[in-house]
Amino acid sequence: MSSTGEYDCVVIGAGVQGSFTAYRLAENNQRTLLLEQFVLPHTRGSSHGQTRIIRKAYEQDFYTHMMEECYELWAQLEREAGVRLYRQTGLLVMGPENSQNYQLFKTTLERNKVPTVVLTRDNFSQHIPNFNLAEGDGAVVDITAGVLYADRALKTVQGQFQKLGGIIKDKEKVMDIKPGPVVTVSTSAGVYRTKRLVITAGPWANRLLSHTGLQLPLEVVKINVCYWKEKVPGSYDVKRRFPCFLLTEGEEADEHIYGLPSNEYPGLVKICYHMGSETDPDQRDKQTDRSDIDILQRYVARCLPGLIPEPAVVESCIYTLTPDRHFVLDRHPNHSNIVIGAGFSGHGFKFGPIIGKLLCELSLGEVPSYDLSPFRITRFQAKTKSAL
Numbered sequence: 001m002s003s004t005g006e007y008d009c010v011v012i013g014a015g016v017q018g019s020f021t022a023y024r025l026a027e028n029n030q031r032t033l034l035l036e037q038f039v040l041p042h043t044r045g046s047s048h049g050q051t052r053i054i055r056k057a058y059e060q061d062f063y064t065h066m067m068e069e070c071y072e073l074w075a076q077l078e079r080e081a082g083v084r085l086y087r088q089t090g091l092l093v094m095g096p097e098n099s100q101n102y103q104l105f106k107t108t109l110e111r112n113k114v115p116t117v118v119l120t121r122d123n124f125s126q127h128i129p130n131f132n133l134a135e136g137d138g139a140v141v142d143i144t145a146g147v148l149y150a151d152r153a154l155k156t157v158q159g160q161f162q163k164l165g166g167i168i169k170d171k172e173k174v175m176d177i178k179p180g181p182v183v184t185v186s187t188s189a190g191v192y193r194t195k196r197l198v199i200t201a202g203p204w205a206n207r208l209l210s211h212t213g214l215q216l217p218l219e220v221v222k223i224n225v226c227y228w229k230e231k232v233p234g235s236y237d238v239k240r241r242f243p244c245f246l247l248t249e250g251e252e253a254d255e256h257i258y259g260l261p262s263n264e265y266p267g268l269v270k271i272c273y274h275m276g277s278e279t280d281p282d283q284r285d286k287q288t289d290r291s292d293i294d295i296l297q298r299y300v301a302r303c304l305p306g307l308i309p310e311p312a313v314v315e316s317c318i319y320t321l322t323p324d325r326h327f328v329l330d331r332h333p334n335h336s337n338i339v340i341g342a343g344f345s346g347h348g349f350k351f352g353p354i355i356g357k358l359l360c361e362l363s364l365g366e367v368p369s370y371d372l373s374p375f376r377i378t379r380f381q382a383k384t385k386s387a388l
């Protein structure tokens with residue numbers, strides 16, 4: 001039987017960004033419907049898995065500023081729902097001491113007075129055992145950083161949304177969008193009419209946007225999520241205060257390599273390469289390129305002598321990249337009642353609560369709490385095709 005309904009707002013996509021947006025809209029007394037194409041929870045988009053890194057360490061001040069409030073919003077959600085979503089571990093940032101990238105991280109932390117510890121070659125192994133700091137690399141620890149329990153966070157925010165009267169319909173794929181003062185959203189199971197629409201469809205963003213005459217320059221890549229076995233159980237364990245880490249660039253590659261202490265799978269450390277190969281989100285695992293894993297194997301062999309340099313478990317996830325790696329948080333250029341959150345470029349999870357707040361503000365026509373100029377669609381102007 002097909003369903004119909006009228007809403008103040010419909011949000012498409014129940015990943016981290018859509019779920020937080022729906023929650024904020026419901027908090028603002030909006031009758032809100034959150035639509036998801038798959039049965040929840042699922043592992044096909046970008047928000048699944050046990051853990052994500054949360055940090056203030058960034059190359060740009062605007063992300064560090066947003067994270068100040070974002071930590072408070074995560075803590076507020078923990079209190080409201082009575083669940084633990086964050087564990088402080090610190091984030092070790094490493095990179096060639098004189099490189100622009102490493103210096104940007106370090107100076108942004110300093111300028112924003114984020115509590116840090118700078119490690120020297122002499123005291124490094126005393127603080128971080130079983131890790132080789134490369135010759136010429138600097139090391140600074142963002143003390144505030146840690147791990148977010150991702151799957152638990154998603155379940156929690158969706159639960160809080162429902163407690164506020166929000167409606168989630170999963171296994172309902174959006175097939176068509178008809179823009180207008182009242183937007184008509186047709187799914188595999190029904191038709192809904194809404195004053196406002198938010199599109200947070202992760203790797204499927206452009207498929208949804210094609211119904212509105214817009215295409216963004218997004219690149220969808222598969223990430224191999226690699227877990228590496230400890231030679232001595234417990235040596236990189238979260239309980240032994242092993243931190244998350246991020247290498248800005250290194251001998252093996254130009255993109256970041258990042259890792260999280262052994263936690264979700266006992267004895268296994270998660271280490272990933274911050275890039276993958278282009279994929280179709282509906283055929284994600286057809287893409288079998290392993291060049292990222294080769295890079296990681298060389299890095300693990302060189303810098304993490306306590307790990308077996310071959311991944312024990314490989315899972316899959318998807319990044320949706322913009323050319324400049326900054327998010328898209330904006331109104332549709334031709335339909336002001338359609339708001340878009342897209343292109344989270346492999347670093348959006350930690351921002352979930354603040355993205356939810358900002359997309360809600362945009363949707364309600366309020367002045368956004370932060371300067372959104374780095375996230376506007378107009379920055380792609382030359383490449384953005386507007387068919388309308």
Ligand SMILES: Cc1cc2nc3c(=O)[nH]c(=O)nc-3n(C[C@H](O)[C@H](O)[C@H](O)COP(=O)(O)OP(=O)(O)OC[C@H]3O[C@@H](n4cnc5c(N)ncnc54)[C@H](O)[C@@H]3O)c2cc1C
Nearest residue numbers: 013015016017037045046047053174202317344348349350
């Ligand atoms: C391996 C990996 C590691 C990461 N590490 C970190 C990290 O340490 N820290 C950090 O901050 N971020 C990290 N990220 C990035 C972060 O996880 C993503 O930025 C974030 O999850 C993006 O969420 P989203 O809601 O935009 O997309 P998604 O989670 O993909 O959600 C989009 C949803 O829309 C649904 N959808 C799509 N089309 C339709 C349709 N037609 N009808 C209905 N529903 C539809 C999809 O099924 C999906 O559920 C990582 C990502 C990956 C892959």
